[in-house]
Amino acid sequence: MxxxxxxxxxxxxxxxxxxxxxxxxxxxxxxxxxxxxxxxxxxxxxxxxxxxxxxxxxxxxxxxxAGKDDILAELLERTVRPSAELAAQLQQRAGTDPAAAATALYELAHADAALLASAPHNVGSLYLIPEVRDQRFDEFRSQRAGLQAVYGRLGRIAGNRTHDEMSEAVLGALLIQVVEVVIPLRRADEPPVDPAAVAAAVLRIVGLG
Amino acid sequence: MxxxxxxxxxxxxxxxxxxxxxxxxxxxxxxxxxxxxxxxxxxxxxxxxxxxxxxxxxxxxxxxxAGKDDILAELLERTVRPSAELAAQLQQRAGTDPAAAATALYELAHADAALLASAPHNVGSLYLIPEVRDQRFDEFRSQRAGLQAVYGRLGRIAGNRTHDEMSEAVLGALLIQVVEVVIPLRRADEPPVDPAAVAAAVLRIVGLG
Missing domain, CATH: 1.10.10.60 (Homeodomain-like)
Known part of the structure; x- marks a missing residue:
């Protein structure tokens, strides 16, 4: 009530x-x-x-x-907006310096994992449902695509072994996927994963220990 | 027709x-x-x-x-069963040898990524829908949990820097999550990702270059 x-x-x-x-x-x-x-x-x-x-x-x-689409859009945008805003700031600050990009990547992954861990009722588990393809979710998808692009950019600048193996787009998808491990872990009622462990895994993906 | x-x-x-x-x-x-x-x-x-x-x-x-649950269960089991069977074989063959475990982990991730890439209509995107919690999907969830456990086991044996940072269960979730990057990439109509690139990323997660 x-x-x-x-x-x-x-x-x-x-x-x-x-x-x-x-x-x-x-x-x-x-x-x-x-x-x-x-x-x-x-x-x-x-x-x-x-x-x-x-x-x-x-x-x-x-x-x-306006309806349940509108409610879901707001819920999903809240799981992405803060990270997308942080990503834009971090990318600007890091520039093209590899060490600064690595620091930024760690900070972004850490904050993003913590955000997903706190999302009400683990709504990130709905990212892939077909209904989210509707244009009502353009804003969510656009923010998430922007976030993913920053992951790819920072990863490419920070990394030392990933240039030839995959495109920046695929790298971005891979890094955001690692961060989103929080979602299936919550879904399986596993103990909360440490955002620092997730961020460290992201750095290892780009070849940094 | x-x-x-x-x-x-x-x-x-x-x-x-x-x-x-x-x-x-x-x-x-x-x-x-x-x-x-x-x-x-x-x-x-x-x-x-x-x-x-x-x-x-x-x-x-x-x-x-028997109904649409039955259909979905069969579809989902097909995205996991071959990998779960391969995982059991590879784990037995690798034993406790780190180098053999690394080879097995690579082979498993490669085959699993290829399987997900070929799943009809990318049905892996339905893994997290609430309905899959129903007991009708026990067999699917059990096979997937077994597969994830092998990822964690092989990763722990093969890896050289991941022991203290996270449990074997979390490591398994992280490695299977990396392989499942195939699913959102297909969803976004991105070009197919090379299973070798996915398998290499899995090895990097456990600290192997």
Whole structure:
């Protein structure tokens, strides 16, 4: 159930959108939806089921989100946006110096692994579902592609043995894949993996000990 | 549409199960189902839609499979079973010798990456969907857990710098995760990744160049 602070808008007609919607309700919708998506499946979860889980009416859910695609897009973007922003900063700071790129790569992988480890209900396990191909998820896919590109760039600059073997694009896919090991480990209810161990594995992939 | 060889059972009543069911029909059901699962989503795909895609009646589909869970289980097991069998052989052959374990690890990763690259419609992208937690998928999950355990074992024996940093279980998860980079790369319609490059990355993870 929601614990909404109602005093400031008592008596306001429900049909009029609130210009400052209650963040708590929005967050509760996101959390309940994430739990249902990863336990029941995205395709099998209705907005009605989400609303019921939160304890609100379906119409109230539609005040906050256009639909379940919209909810999933927000959930997925939150698993990527902070890392994508950090990646852009780190790449700029590292420039083309191999040692600086290695440091940046470690820092990025560490932060990214920690972010995925804290994602509500392990929503990263939904990255590959077919529905995410829809254009509603363009923003998520674009941010993730940008993040992956930085992994590849930093890896190529930092690495000393990976130039000939694979393209920067494949290297980026490989490095982000290593970081995302957090997702199946959480899925299997394994003990949390140390982000430092993940970041060290990323460095080893590019040939650094 | 199915190209079924019907001569040998002309006139046989349809209600009586055929003791030697046509393999082609079964394969066509698996292929059509895989295509639908990865494009429409598993939850959104009905056995009726699968039967329609093949051009058979729903009752005919139920002759071959108990339901769509059964179809997905078979598809997923095929992405793991050959690698799990190879892994058992390789582990026995390698014993506790580090160099032999490194060779075995390379061979396993190479074969496993090639298998995932050839899986129909990239069904490996369904590994993490919630439905796969159901007991109908026990056999798949058991085979995959066994495969992952061999990765961890071989990696620990072969590796020279990974003992303290992470458990054998986490190492196994990390190595299988690297091999499974094939799945998102196929999903993103990237050019096929060389299994040799994947196997080399697996060796680097355990500290071997």
């Amino acid at each position: 929601i614990s909404v602070e109602k005093t400031s808008r008592a008596g306001r007609p429900r049909a009029i959108p609130d210009p400052a919607p209650d963040l708590t309700a929005r967050e509760q919708i996101l959390d309940a939806a994430a739990a249902l998506f990863v336990t029941q499946g995205f395709g099998s979860t209705s907005t009605r089921a989400i609303a019921e889980a939160v304890g609100i009416r379906q119409a109230s859910l539609y005040y906050h989100f | 199915i190209s079924v060889e019907k001569t040998s059972r002309a006139g046989r009543p349809r209600a009586i199960p055929d003791p030697a069911p046509d393999l082609t029909a079964r394969e066509q059901i698996l292929d059509a189902a895989a295509a639908l699962f990865v494009t429409q989503g598993f939850g959104s795909t009905s056995t009726r839609a699968i039967a329609e895609a093949v051009g058979i009646r729903q009752a005919s589909l139920y002759y071959h499979f």
